[in-house]
Amino acid sequence: MAVYTDISEDDLTRFLADYEAGTLLSYKGIAEGVENSNFLLHTTKGAFILTLYEKRVDPNDLPFFLGLMHHLADHGLNCPLPLSRRDGELLGELSGRPAAMISFLEGMWLRKPAAKHCREVGRALADMHLAGHGFALTRKNALSVDGWRPLWDKSAGRADEVEPGLQDEIAEELDYLESHWPKTLPHGVIHADLFPDNVFFIGDQLSGLIDFYFACNDAFAYDVAICLNAWCFEKDGSFNMTKGMALLDGYEQVRPLNGAELRSLPLLARGAALRFFLTRLYDWLTTPPGALVVKKDPLEYLRKLRFHRQVKSAEEYGLVHR
Amino acid sequence: MAVYTDISEDDLTRFLADYEAGTLLSYKGIAEGVENSNFLLHTTKGAFILTLYEKRVDPNDLPFFLGLMHHLADHGLNCPLPLSRRDGELLGELSGRPAAMISFLEGMWLRKPAAKHCREVGRALADMHLAGHGFALTRKNALSVDGWRPLWDKSAGRADEVEPGLQDEIAEELDYLESHWPKTLPHGVIHADLFPDNVFFIGDQLSGLIDFYFACNDAFAYDVAICLNAWCFEKDGSFNMTKGMALLDGYEQVRPLNGAELRSLPLLARGAALRFFLTRLYDWLTTPPGALVVKKDPLEYLRKLRFHRQVKSAEEYGLVHR
Numbered sequence: 001m002a003v004y005t006d007i008s009e010d011d012l013t014r015f016l017a018d019y020e021a022g023t024l025l026s027y028k029g030i031a032e033g034v035e036n037s038n039f040l041l042h043t044t045k046g047a048f049i050l051t052l053y054e055k056r057v058d059p060n061d062l063p064f065f066l067g068l069m070h071h072l073a074d075h076g077l078n079c080p081l082p083l084s085r086r087d088g089e090l091l092g093e094l095s096g097r098p099a100a101m102i103s104f105l106e107g108m109w110l111r112k113p114a115a116k117h118c119r120e121v122g123r124a125l126a127d128m129h130l131a132g133h134g135f136a137l138t139r140k141n142a143l144s145v146d147g148w149r150p151l152w153d154k155s156a157g158r159a160d161e162v163e164p165g166l167q168d169e170i171a172e173e174l175d176y177l178e179s180h181w182p183k184t185l186p187h188g189v190i191h192a193d194l195f196p197d198n199v200f201f202i203g204d205q206l207s208g209l210i211d212f213y214f215a216c217n218d219a220f221a222y223d224v225a226i227c228l229n230a231w232c233f234e235k236d237g238s239f240n241m242t243k244g245m246a247l248l249d250g251y252e253q254v255r256p257l258n259g260a261e262l263r264s265l266p267l268l269a270r271g272a273a274l275r276f277f278l279t280r281l282y283d284w285l286t287t288p289p290g291a292l293v294v295k296k297d298p299l300e301y302l303r304k305l306r307f308h309r310q311v312k313s314a315e316e317y318g319l320v321h322r
Numbered sequence: 323m324a325v326y327t328d329i330s331e332d333d334l335t336r337f338l339a340d341y342e343a344g345t346l347l348s349y350k351g352i353a354e355g356v357e358n359s360n361f362l363l364h365t366t367k368g369a370f371i372l373t374l375y376e377k378r379v380d381p382n383d384l385p386f387f388l389g390l391m392h393h394l395a396d397h398g399l400n401c402p403l404p405l406s407r408r409d410g411e412l413l414g415e416l417s418g419r420p421a422a423m424i425s426f427l428e429g430m431w432l433r434k435p436a437a438k439h440c441r442e443v444g445r446a447l448a449d450m451h452l453a454g455h456g457f458a459l460t461r462k463n464a465l466s467v468d469g470w471r472p473l474w475d476k477s478a479g480r481a482d483e484v485e486p487g488l489q490d491e492i493a494e495e496l497d498y499l500e501s502h503w504p505k506t507l508p509h510g511v512i513h514a515d516l517f518p519d520n521v522f523f524i525g526d527q528l529s530g531l532i533d534f535y536f537a538c539n540d541a542f543a544y545d546v547a548i549c550l551n552a553w554c555f556e557k558d559g560s561f562n563m564t565k566g567m568a569l570l571d572g573y574e575q576v577r578p579l580n581g582a583e584l585r586s587l588p589l590l591a592r593g594a595a596l597r598f599f600l601t602r603l604y605d606w607l608t609t610p611p612g613a614l615v616v617k618k619d620p621l622e623y624l625r626k627l628r629f630h631r632q633v634k635s636a637e638e639y640g641l642v643h644r
Contacts, residue, residue, distance in 0.1 A: 024430070025428040025429070026427075040350055040352070108331045110331060111330040112332065200348075
């Protein structure tokens with residue numbers, strides 16, 4: 001749940017004068033996004049999302065994020081489109097914060113996705129990978145292999161509070177991943193956070209992808225590995241191979257994975273599990289009790305990491321050779 | 323800010339099957355209402371508010387609240403209209419809570435209302451008092467004079483923590499109000515909580531009233547007194563007589579106040595100030611630090627109470643004899 005910066009109707013009306021977005025009819029703070037304040041606006045021209053970027057987002061990254069959404073929408077991906085101001089800029093300022101007006105994407109995220117939805121997600125992820133081609137800006141993935149050790153160093157000393165033996169296990173894992181991480185896989189712009197709450201459906205039809213605020217340049221297959229973690233495990237911790245098969249098949253219908261990508265998939269999935277484990281562990285250890293944010297259990301990703309460590313090939317995720 | 327009960331798309335779709343509200347396109351939890359969980363829905367038939375009634379609302383009161391909104395809208399008041407289910411009921415159940423679908427009212431509440439808006443509020447309040455005529459159900463005002471002493475008894479012992487001397491001052495005030503409270507003023511259905519966040523405007527035009535969850539049967543002039551407290555003081559604590567004049571004049575354009583109502587106004591305004599002081603004091607003393615709710619300062623209403631105690635006649639609020 002987001003912490004809201006309240007905005008007054010006067011300030012908002014002044015802000016909207018820089019856009020051709022119609023006359024304001026209503027605005028409501030909405031409970032989406034942990035990083036930013038989001039409002040759902042109705043105007044005489046339709047519905048929009050107004051996002052105020054709070055301090056956890058680096059303002060220097062905003063041209064990348066907003067420019068990317070514009071580029072992807074221009075290239076046919078279903079995703080929210082940032083509105084240009086009359087002066088051509090995508091970014092304005094409201095209540096002392098960088099702010100953007102973004103088209104409202106209808107759809108709902110699925111609390112209980114099924115295999116058929118995983119197939120749609122695979123397709124949409126590959127669509128995004130292709131649509132990102134030619135986007136002029138780049139952004140390093142701060143949460144890929146180079147970023148894990150500095151993040152781990154902040155939590156390592158207290159890791160055994162979460163589970164005894166964790167400090168040694170993760171140190172060893174990190175050493176292994178750092179020395180084996182592939183450097184030459186096909187790469188481009190990836191979403192890097194395509195969890196179920198960032199994929200909208202209307203009925204069983206995928207209506208679009210949202211929340212590009214972790215997007216960056218990295219290996220495409222790493223994005224696939226993130227989705228295997230995010231979509232293909234059941235609540236009891238078991239991997240659902242039917243979902244894995246659907247996700248990989250959907251992806252390959254649009255963008256086939258090459259041999260190196262397939263061979264790297266178990267390792268990439270370990271890395272992706274470690275990445276979410278590390279950020280959750282850090283939040284777990286540092287979020288004060290009673291804070292507004294729901295703490296996510298880091299152990300969920302420790303269990304996924306241990307699963308991936310046993311996997312020998314992409315076939316075990318459900319890959320079917322086409 | 324509300325605490326949300328999350329709902330799944332499946333449950334919501336099943337819930338909506340009982341209404342003729344179109345096909346679901348999106349739903350967002352919104353940051354409005356402290357008592358309930360609210361979602362803004364888009365369907366193929368338009369926008370709706372879905373309210374899940376949380377434990378602070380007595381389910382036995384819901385037929386009164388929803389029936390009243392229906393009655394008021396039927397009688398021409400601009401307010402949200404609860405949708406009837408196919409079986410004729412206004413109330414359904416979702417995620418184990420009583421739940422209602424309500425038409426979405428466009429408009430924004432004013433963070434900085436001016437005198438012209440107070441005039442509109444006065445008019446709309448009187449419109450509501452007239453439109454409520456003939457509504458079949460009744461609900462006692464639990465937060466009128468009979469309810470204050472039990473509420474005060476819960477906080478009295480700690481009142482001096484908030485300001486030294488408060489315990490004696492409020493005890494004396496309560497004695498006075500109990501023995502002088504008028505019993506025979508014109509009465510009917512009142513809103514009882516018509517604060518700025520419950521009145522929507524589009525531009526300077528009032529678009530409607532919302533949040534009838536404190537509505538009850540009581541003296542109309544007590545509702546006017548609540549509005550004088552809620553709308554006509556400045557942030558520095560001073561009473562703005564221009565706003566008072568506008569509010570009373572707007573009200574009297576629709577429903578003139580009789581002599582007894584006018585004579586009682588200072589006393590009713592003291593009572594209204596005490597009512598909000600007491601609930602805020604209780605919340606102030608009992609809300610744990612770090613809770614999701616913003617604590618409102620009870621001293622704001624103590625200062626208003628002291629102001630009203632000096633007022634001798636309705637003219638001091640800006641009343642102009644017509």
